[in-house]
Amino acid sequence: MDTNVSSADGRSVIRLAGRFDFNAHREFREAVDQVLKSDGLREIQVDFGAVDYLDSSALGMLLMLRDKARSAGKDVSLANCRGAVKQVIEIANFGKLFAIS
Amino acid sequence: MKILLVEDNPHDLYFARRELTQLGHAVVGVDDGVAALAAYERERPDVVVTDIYLPGMDGFALTREVQRRAGQRWQPVLFLTGHRDDALQVQALRVGADGYIVKPVSAEMLDARLKVIERLLLVQRRAQDRGDELAKYYAAAAEERHIAAHLLRRLVNADKLDDPAISHWISTAAIFGGDLLAAARTPGRALHVLLADGPGHGLAAAINVLPIIAPFYRMTEKGFGIDAIVREMNAKVRQFLPEGRFVAATVAAIDFREAYVRIWNGGNPTPLLLSAAGAAEPACALRHLPLGVLDDGEFEATTETHAFGADRQLAIYSDGLIEAENVAGEPFGAARLAAVFAAVAPAARLAGIVAAIAGHRGDAAAVDDAALLLVRGEPANAAVDQPQTAVPPAAPPEQGRWSFSLRLSARELRRLDVVPLLLGLVSQFEGARDRSGELFVILSELFNNSLDHGLLRLDSRQKLDAEGMERFLHEREARLAVLGDGDIELEMEQFEHAGGTWLRIVCRDTGAGFDHAARGGAAADSDLPFGRGLAMVRAMSSSFEFNDIGNVATVILALTPNSAGGNPEI
Numbered sequence: 001m002d003t004n005v006s007s008a009d010g011r012s013v014i015r016l017a018g019r020f021d022f023n024a025h026r027e028f029r030e031a032v033d034q035v036l037k038s039d040g041l042r043e044i045q046v047d048f049g050a051v052d053y054l055d056s057s058a059l060g061m062l063l064m065l066r067d068k069a070r071s072a073g074k075d076v077s078l079a080n081c082r083g084a085v086k087q088v089i090e091i092a093n094f095g096k097l098f099a100i101s
Numbered sequence: 102m103k104i105l106l107v108e109d110n111p112h113d114l115y116f117a118r119r120e121l122t123q124l125g126h127a128v129v130g131v132d133d134g135v136a137a138l139a140a141y142e143r144e145r146p147d148v149v150v151t152d153i154y155l156p157g158m159d160g161f162a163l164t165r166e167v168q169r170r171a172g173q174r175w176q177p178v179l180f181l182t183g184h185r186d187d188a189l190q191v192q193a194l195r196v197g198a199d200g201y202i203v204k205p206v207s208a209e210m211l212d213a214r215l216k217v218i219e220r221l222l223l224v225q226r227r228a229q230d231r232g233d234e235l236a237k238y239y240a241a242a243a244e245e246r247h248i249a250a251h252l253l254r255r256l257v258n259a260d261k262l263d264d265p266a267i268s269h270w271i272s273t274a275a276i277f278g279g280d281l282l283a284a285a286r287t288p289g290r291a292l293h294v295l296l297a298d299g300p301g302h303g304l305a306a307a308i309n310v311l312p313i314i315a316p317f318y319r320m321t322e323k324g325f326g327i328d329a330i331v332r333e334m335n336a337k338v339r340q341f342l343p344e345g346r347f348v349a350a351t352v353a354a355i356d357f358r359e360a361y362v363r364i365w366n367g368g369n370p371t372p373l374l375l376s377a378a379g380a381a382e383p384a385c386a387l388r389h390l391p392l393g394v395l396d397d398g399e400f401e402a403t404t405e406t407h408a409f410g411a412d413r414q415l416a417i418y419s420d421g422l423i424e425a426e427n428v429a430g431e432p433f434g435a436a437r438l439a440a441v442f443a444a445v446a447p448a449a450r451l452a453g454i455v456a457a458i459a460g461h462r463g464d465a466a467a468v469d470d471a472a473l474l475l476v477r478g479e480p481a482n483a484a485v486d487q488p489q490t491a492v493p494p495a496a497p498p499e500q501g502r503w504s505f506s507l508r509l510s511a512r513e514l515r516r517l518d519v520v521p522l523l524l525g526l527v528s529q530f531e532g533a534r535d536r537s538g539e540l541f542v543i544l545s546e547l548f549n550n551s552l553d554h555g556l557l558r559l560d561s562r563q564k565l566d567a568e569g570m571e572r573f574l575h576e577r578e579a580r581l582a583v584l585g586d587g588d589i590e591l592e593m594e595q596f597e598h599a600g601g602t603w604l605r606i607v608c609r610d611t612g613a614g615f616d617h618a619a620r621g622g623a624a625a626d627s628d629l630p631f632g633r634g635l636a637m638v639r640a641m642s643s644s645f646e647f648n649d650i651g652n653v654a655t656v657i658l659a660l661t662p663n664s665a666g667g668n669p670e671i
């Protein structure tokens with residue numbers, strides 16, 4: 001999986017591409033740590049537009065991101081969830097945990 | 102106060118009226134008995150003050166009539182007269198007067214006597230108001246009970262209990278029962294039944310069982326196993342009910358095709374398995390605690406499995422059934438229950454028990470709810486559960502049939518990224534290609550489960566935080582690097598059945614298995630960062646099962662919409 005981080009106006013976007021599973025743990029964690037360090041951050045958006053697949057360990061990683069962000073007082077939203085990604089997110093009922101756009 | 106003053110002497114009427122008015126009362130004066138009665142009806146005075154001898158009707162007759170009309174209400178009447186005579190005084194009190202004042206009387210005395218009456222009237226009015234309020238509350242409560250009863254009937258989907266495999270009886274001690282029966286079919290046509298018994302009876306008991314209904318229906322519909330369902334019910338009881346409220350529950354899953362029953366019992370009497378001859382044996386050896394007692398970490402969802410052929414019956418019942426008392430206070434008891442089962446033919450058992458309980462209770466009032474649910478081994482309408490004997494599809498299959506099996510030893514497991522490999526292969530086939538999102542989840546969860554838990558014996562619970570996850574992955578790499586032997590075999594087959602196209606995915610490993618009942622139990626929407634995977638597979642597939650030891654997992658995925666109706670054999 002590839003990650004790409006961009007920040008502007010207090011909002012950081014983590015763009016993911018490829019297969020988001022346990023192998024992606026290190027990349028994802030690095031992206032999260034980098035984002036949480038940025039100045040004036042209010043909101044973190046995870047962009048799934050280029051993610052092909054998502055498994056249960058990815059969901060676990062998203063929950064960890066949420067915990068970290070919450071303890072730092074930031075909001076997390078999930079964007080561009082489509083197809084297989086959307087299905088997995090819905091089954092896990094993540095709509096009640098994250099803002100999904 | 103408003104006073105009706107009855108006095109035929111104009112001079113006395115004038116002075117008495119003036120005196121009473123000066124004491125602060127509103128006075129209606131009349132000079133004969135018949136007019137007094139009319140004025141009483143019209144004016145509804147607080148107090149009647151009357152002379153004895155009057156034209157038309159004397160003071161005694163007037164008092165009697167006034168009290169008759171006042172009915173239950175206290176109507177104070179005072180006699181005010183110049184006759185100092187004990188016999189007259191006694192007669193006045195006997196016909197309903199509250200006092201007898203002899204003239205001449207001082208203004209202070211008259212005031213004091215009226216104050217006593219005023220005080221008593223005040224007390225009476227307060228009591229009356231309270232009574233009215235109570236009646237209003239009572240009416241409101243009755244209305245609410247009516248609405249709640251309607252709502253409860255709707256919520257429990259009683260119609261699903263019409264399943265041909267089920268017969269049931271429920272007897273409630275109040276309008277609402279704390280005993281609840283529910284039944285539903287999984288997408289794989291297995292029958293799930295629930296008997297829950299909330300503490301006490303009445304509305305509170307009925308409300309206590311409500312939180313478990315939704316997970317029962319919702320998760321059954323999605324094909325969850327009863328171990329996951331009871332775990333979720335337990336969580337719901339803890340989440341919604343006040344501390345210390347528990348719900349006894351029995352949940353059973355009956356697979357008619359494979360002829361077995363899986364059962365979990367927490368707090369209800371031990372369910373019974375009955376042979377055709379009526380011999381009863383316990384269906385549960387484990388004695389779980391009722392729902393809501395243990396937190397999720399301590400909760401035990403372990404189920405027990407028995408063969409369940411066509412000649413057998415499963416009896417689930419609440420404690421109210423064996424505790425039903427006769428007039429002497431003697432309970433019906435398990436022995437009588439067993440005796441009826443042994444004496445009556447299978448089809449008549451429910452009626453037999455109902456009659457035996459009624460006979461035993463006699464005139465004794467029911468003090469607790471009682472419920473009995475019988476499931477027979479083969480439903481009367483066999484076609485419902487045996488789609489394989491149904492008419493074969495008329496149209497030629499639109500999808501092809503294919504299968505493959507891939508067996509990898511430790512060396513390949515180290516080297517290959519297996520899931521994308523399989524996904525690439527599967528995507529060559531029409532039908533399966535469109536489902537690659539679900540297939541990715543199913544294949545990766547099954548494969549990782551086999552590798553992580555089956556072969557590498559890793560414990561997911563360490564994945565609680567980012568560091569734990571790192572440790573887990575590190576450990577995984579380390580163990581995989583030294584994995585000496587151990588195979589994983591993935592098998593996929595597309596096939597036609599009951600007019601639909603299905604995909605069977607089997608994942609088998611050579612490990613010692615794992616406790617799938619406990620691990621597979623987490624809900625798909627759990628808050629923990631692990632343990633969700635198998636629940637997700639369950640949510641996506643038509644059926645998902647492990648063998649007993651937990652090293653063979655079988656998933657059936659419906660590829661065509663018309664597959665949803667039937668369900669193939671696993």
